[in-house]
Each structure stands twice: as C-alpha cells, then as structure tokens.
Amino acid sequence: MKAQRLAEIATGAVVIAVAVFFLAYAVVQGGRATAAGGGLVLTAAFDRVDGLNNGADVRIGGVRVGSVTEMRIDPRTFLAEITLNVRSDLQLPRDSSAEIQSESLLGGRYIAIVPGGAEQVLASGGRITDTQGSISLESLLGRFIFSVTQMNPGGEAAPAPR
Known part of the structure; x- marks a missing residue:
C-alpha cells in the first residue's frame, strides 16, 4: 500500500515537472520573455x-521581429x-508605418511594420x-448589407430571371 502511494506521488511530481517545463518553453518561445529584456521600444x-x-x-x-508589450488608451486623444x-x-x-492585420479570417491579429525610405532611423x-487600425469584419458586412438594401429601396425581392 505504501509503495503504491509513493509511486502515485512520484508520477504526480513527474507530470508537474513536465508541465512546468512546457510552460517555461512556451513563454520563452512565445516572445513574452524577450519583451522584458533588450530591444527597441x-x-x-x-x-x-x-x-x-x-x-x-x-x-x-511576414517575419516575426518583436511583440506588443503594452496597450492603453490616451485620455486626451x-x-x-x-x-x-x-x-x-x-x-x-x-x-516607417504600422498597420494591424489579420493572420486569417478567424485568426488573431498582429502588427505589420512597413519600413519607409528615410535616412534617419527610429531610436x-x-x-x-503613420498607422492604420484594424478593420472590423462586422462593420464591413454591415456596410455591404446597407448598400444592398439601398439598391433595392422598396425592400421587395428582385424578380427571378426567366
């Protein structure tokens, strides 16, 4: 009975150690660890x-060169x-300019930097x-639906082709 309990405790310890290892690996490889250290802010x-x-x-x-470290609202603007x-x-x-882009139709967002041509560099x-915010898919769909209803103001269905 005691040997079985020790085996269960050892197995639990191994599972926790593996989970901690994968968590540390994910943080380091995910870029969150590099955001705190050096780099251009x-x-x-x-x-x-x-x-x-x-x-x-x-x-x-398309090549990852950094990460977003903070987001806040400017109370004046x-x-x-x-x-x-x-x-x-x-x-x-x-x-250089920055724009928010989508990875895919349902994917996450990232910031794409488009380098300019000036000789002076950002410190x-x-x-x-020069920035461009994200484009809302819901807003685009709403505009499309609005424009379609404006083309058919009576709200009647268009006659079917014969």
Missing part, C-alpha cells in the same frame, strides 16, 4: 485595435497607445506616426 497610436492582444507579434515582411518591443539590430527608418523610445 517603440510606440504607435491606432484608432482601432480590435482583436490585438499583449504579446501579439510584430512582423516585417482617445486613441489606443501601443508599445512595441522589436529587435535592436533593426534600423527602422523614421517614416528606442521613438514613435511610429
């Missing part, structure tokens, strides 16, 4: 950040202020001023 203001979360990817040309941490070896031109603490 940039800010950008967006009118909409629907679906964007802390830890979301920052990409250039009511814009979403996003703090980004990107690799310090990047020399991003000062006129840590710099600001990306």
Whole structure:
C-alpha cells in the first residue's frame, strides 16, 4: 500500500515537472520573455485595435521581429497607445508605418511594420506616426448589407430571371 502511494506521488511530481517545463518553453518561445529584456521600444497610436492582444507579434515582411508589450488608451486623444518591443539590430527608418492585420479570417491579429525610405532611423523610445487600425469584419458586412438594401429601396425581392 505504501509503495503504491509513493509511486502515485512520484508520477504526480513527474507530470508537474513536465508541465512546468512546457510552460517555461512556451513563454520563452512565445516572445513574452524577450519583451522584458533588450530591444527597441517603440510606440504607435491606432484608432482601432480590435482583436490585438499583449504579446501579439510584430512582423516585417511576414517575419516575426518583436511583440506588443503594452496597450492603453490616451485620455486626451482617445486613441489606443501601443508599445512595441522589436529587435535592436533593426534600423527602422523614421517614416516607417504600422498597420494591424489579420493572420486569417478567424485568426488573431498582429502588427505589420512597413519600413519607409528615410535616412534617419527610429531610436528606442521613438514613435511610429503613420498607422492604420484594424478593420472590423462586422462593420464591413454591415456596410455591404446597407448598400444592398439601398439598391433595392422598396425592400421587395428582385424578380427571378426567366
């Protein structure tokens, strides 16, 4: 009976150790560990950040180069202020732009940085001023439905072709 109890405790300890290992691996590989350490800290203001979360990817040309570290509302402008941490070896031109894009129709969101052509580069603490917020799928569908109903103001169904 005592041997069985010791075997159960040992098995539980192994399961917990494996779970802790996978959690640590996920945090390190997920980019959250690098956000706290070095890197270039940039800010950008967006009118909409629907679906964007802390830890979301920052990409250039589809390649992950950093992550979102903080999101807050500016109480004066009511814009979403996003703090980004990107690799310090990047020399991003000062006129670079940032836009929120979807990974897929149902997937998460990320920030895509499009490098500009200026000779001056963004330093840590710099600001990306040219931004484009997220596009709401619900808003697009609402506009489409509204435009379709405006084309048929009587609300009657169009006659079926013969």
